[in-house]
Amino acid sequence: MGSGGSTSKSHEVPPSPPKEGTAGPAAAAAPQAAPAPKADGETSASQVVGGAWTKPKGPSPDDEKVVAEWKADGRLFVLEGVWCAVPYKVTVINTGGVEAPEATAQKTLDDVATEVEKTFSHFIEDSEVSAINKLAADTVHVPSEAMKQVLNIVSTINRMTRGVFDPAILPLTQHYKKNQCPASPDLIARSKWSSFKITDEGLMKTNAEAMMDLCGLAKGWAIDQMSQKLKDAGFTASYVDWGGDIKVTGQHPTGRNWTAAVLEPYPLDGNLVE
Incomplete structure (x- = not known):
């Protein structure tokens, strides 16, 4: 209502256009995207490398019953003992008609363990x-086939880890077992994989006092050999555990995959997870 009793016509003022970089009043809030599902091998968002993925069956209450039945039927054997001061436990399954299966499996395993020691x-x-550790400098040693395989693995891992993995630290290990004083620069220098050379002719040392310790890798090589030789002998499945190094072939008697427990590592801050 204006002055003098006259009416005034209201005028709508169009809103000012929004400034650059700001949303106007009519602008709708941008919808928030739903969080992407985690890849777990089951949802459609997961990517499975190497083909279709099937959720494995885990241990069940029937496991012990089935294992007991297979043991009684002579289809499953558990072999235990100690090799190189390290305990082993090997489960073998015979459904392929291997004669004297328990003795055959034990001999197969013992033969590999003996080769590892020698x-x-x-x-x-x-x-x-x-x-090799007693070898004079620049003298060629022609390695056995087993040694050649492990030396090639050593060279590959040493190169991939840029020297972090180094089995040539045996002189340093022996030093610190007897001494608390720091190692000399010369001792440190010869305790490296670079003190060894592998050529087409064989293996040589650039320093006569260089030595290697292959026990860790040799154990892994051994269980590979054991698993393969058990398979070649006719065993349909096996679970080889030598001091925590594990190799499996075939399946558990219940038809599921073999399972192996993995200890959760300590966190980097040193505090245990409760």
């Missing part, structure tokens, strides 16, 4: 690795 144990005076 080839890779620096605790054995006449082993191949002891011969």
Whole structure:
């Protein structure tokens, strides 16, 4: 209502256009995208490398019953003992008609363990690795086939880890077992994989006092050999555990995959997870 009783017509003022970089009153809030599902091998958002993924069956209450039945039927054997001061436990399954299966499996395993000692144990005076450790500088040693395989693995891992993995630290290990004083620069220099050279002719040392300790890798090589030789002998499945190094073939008697427990590592801050 204006002055003098006259009416005034209201005029709508169009809103000012929004300034650049700001949303106007008519602008709708942008919808928030739903969080992407985590890849777990089951949802459609997951990517499974190497083909279709099937959720594995875990251990069940029937496991012990089935294992007991297979043991009674002579289809499953559990072999336990100690090799190189390290305990082992091997489960083998025979559904392929292997004769004298328990004795055959034990001999297969023992043969590999014996080869490991004769080839890779620096605790054995006449082993191949002891011969290498006693080798004079620039003298060629022609490695056995087993030694050649492990040396090639050593070279590959040493290169991939840029020297972090180094089995040539045996001189340093021996030093610190007897001494608390720091190692000399010369001792440190010869305790490196670069003190060894692998050529087409064989293995040589650039320093006569260089030595290697292959026990860790040799154990992994051994269980690979054991698993393969058990398979070649006719065993349909096996679970080889030598001091925590594990290799499996085939399936558990219940038809599921074998399972292996993995200890959760300590967090980087040193505090245990409760």
